[in-house]
Amino acid sequence: MPQRFDLIVFDWDGTLFDSTALIVNSMQAAAVDLGLEAPSRERASYVIGMGLIEALAYAMPGLPQERYPELGQRYRHHYFASAHEVTLFEGVPAMLLSLKARHHWLAVATGKSRRGLDEALAAVDMTTLFDGTRTADETAGKPNPQMLLELMREFGAEPSRTLMIGDTTHDLQLARNAGCPAIAVTYGAHEHGPLLAFEPLLVAHDVATLQTWLLDHA
Known part of the structure; x- marks a missing residue:
């Protein structure tokens, strides 16, 4: 055929x-590092596939944009620390x-x-x-x-x-x-x-x- x-x-x-679990856990841990309430698993998993800035805006809608680089840095820290396990x-x-x-x-x-x-x-x-x-x-x-x-x-x-x-x-x-x-x-x-x-x-x-x-x- x-x-x-x-x-x-x-x-x-x-x-x-x-x-999926690594991304969700890394986003939740990054939020906690910044003293924020961690997003739910549902909210954090929804953003998978989006660009990082768009993902952070959806997962943590109350966070001022000037703090996005800091949050993104903490997210990458947690992600790359465990990426070898996936x-x-x-x-x-x-x-x-x-x-x-x-x-x-x-x-x-x-x-x-x-x-x-x-x-x-x-x-x-x-x-x-x-x-x-x-x-x-x-x-x-x-x-x-x-x-x-x-x-x-x-x-x-x-x-x-x-x-x-x-x-x-x-x-x-x-x-x-x-x-x-x-x-x-x-x-x-x-x-x-x-x-x-x-x-x-x-x-x-x-x-x-x-x-x-x-x-x-x-």
Whole structure:
């Protein structure tokens, strides 16, 4: 069967990398460091995938903007102190290698910083696996479509032949804004209900289901 997609773009945190709890705990700890009330798990997990400044504004809405750099510094301190303990979801390496063997272009579009993504890729020995990557600090953050549009231009891929895969409504809104189809996964940050509103091609509850669909339909 002919391939449906030339370019497959993955979100990182909560989609390939099992970092949801680390992000939430780091945000809560950063708030406490500054003498603030820690955001709830629900509020902190909602911002996963957003750029850091937008995420902090949502998670701690009462914090004056002039304190964002301080809060961001404490967040990064806690995140990088424990990032080595986090790894890929089970089955992710095999899934990505099977897609590479079919000659799809693979990319990452993430709300992480360039430093954060590069360190994460190195930690899981994937610095050469992806054909392209975009981070929130080098382009516009989600759900602005810029990072996806840039990846499509880089590979000459049409929106209809580009697939976005993510675990948050920000990822699915990013795909919609760029005119691309999307797949939602529910094992990351956002729950099933809000993801369904974006009418994804698939809602995958585990990596095995995602891999099976991609090998059969992508």
